[in-house]
Amino acid sequence: MTYLEFEKPLADLEGKAEELRAVARKGEGVDLEKEAAALDRKAADMLRDLYRNLDPWRKTLVARHPDRPHCTDYVDALFSEWTPLAGDRGFADDHAVMGGLARFRDQPVVVIGHEKGNDTRSRIHRNFGMARPEGYRKAIRLMEMADRFGLPVITLVDTPGAYPGKGAEERGQSEAIARCTEKCLQIGVPLVSVIIGEGGSGGAVAFATADRVAMLEHSIYSVISPEGCASILWKDAEKMREAAEALKLTAQDLKKLGVIDCIITEPVGGAQRDRDEAIAEVGREIATLLDGLKGAKPAELIRARRQKFLDMGSKGLAA
Structure with missing residues (x-):
């Protein structure tokens, strides 16, 4: 431990x-x-x-805990007939983003998620969960496939943010993120997203512009990391605790603001203390959220999803 x-x-x-x-x-x-x-x-x-009563900075530390279940753990435990699909059909395969076809409780689905890796070698291979443009374009391809065949999409978000490297910018990082976010709004199938660890920046939004967004109790979801925010606002990364408080990045704050739909309870001590129970709880919540979207017509899903995000700021402003 x-x-x-x-x-x-x-x-x-x-x-x-x-x-x-x-x-x-x-x-x-x-x-x-x-x-x-x-x-x-x-x-x-x-x-x-x-x-x-964890404060926002401690929740950030828990969300980043190396022993928390990762995307591969959820896929192995919750899905059967997992068939991974690779590549964006344009440049390369991004190992920070995993996706493919599977069955969830006997229902065919498409699964897309960030994978950070669990040791030094796999973390380097997965680029610590920081996707490049080809990762987002792979996600777009999979969402288009899901839309074509009427398959619900489940996304598992766990990323510090999009990869900020020179090559990624040269290949159109911001455009890829924007297109992926746009694709989330366009598909006529149920889209459920779960923040399982870190939900960082546009890299997370590109997968979480969903009909229903759930967060694990000690996960975080924010436009920027506390350290990045502190560096910009105070020119001092050591003020990350103040930044974490100001960003309202916890599941509890985001539920009040209407940014997410539900909070998934974690075992006492966090998901890393009882990985099997945490994964099972996520599975139960995904099943509940998908059941709530069952039977909705494509046009209804698209309209309601778009309106959800158009209305999102009004709840926070009213509060």
């Missing part, structure tokens, strides 16, 4: 409990289980207290 900075007291408690059990395993007739169990209870109480 990887502990975050604010979890150090918890790490000490859980470490001591494990040390006691290790001593008990080595020594004959030594029974330290009661002491270890007492430490476990104390650690469980501390975990609940830590996660009961």
Whole structure:
């Protein structure tokens, strides 16, 4: 288990409990289980207290936790007959974006998501989940396919943002993001998006301009990272805590503002503490959201989706 900075007291408690059990395993007739169990209870109480009222910066840290389930984990657990599709038919395949055909609870769907990778090699291969133009153009191709064959689209968002490299800009990064966002508004099939970790900048919006947008309880969704915002506003990236507060990037704030539709509860201590339960909860929510869109005609879906985003600012302004 990887502990975050604010979890150090918890790490000490859980470490001591494990040390006691290790001593008990080595020594004959030594029974330290009661002491270890007492430490476990104390650690469980501390975990609940830590996660009961996380501030926006701590939520940002949790959303970035390396042990949180990634897109590949959700695909493996929730979907059957997964058939990955590659390439944008124009330049290359972007490994930061995975997509393909699958079945979700026996229903054919198209799945698109960001993948960050889970170790040094895979993170470099996946470019840390930062898509280049060909990634967004691959997503466009898959959404067009879904529209052609009447398949619902499920997107899983987890990205710090679009890749800011020179090559990406030369190949039309901003145009690709805009086209992908536009395509989300044009398809006549149900489109459900889940923010499973970081929802950063236009790179996230390009996948999350959906009929229904859900966020995991400790995920974030923002136009810019707290560090980037602090660098621009205060010329000091160390003011990221103030920036995180001002950006209103938590699921709870965004639900109040009407930017997202629902919040998916995470296990105590975050999705990284009980990956299987977190993934199962996401699956249940996706099923509920798709059921709510079942039977809607293509023209109705397109009209309602466009109106949803046109109206989005008015709720926040009224508040």
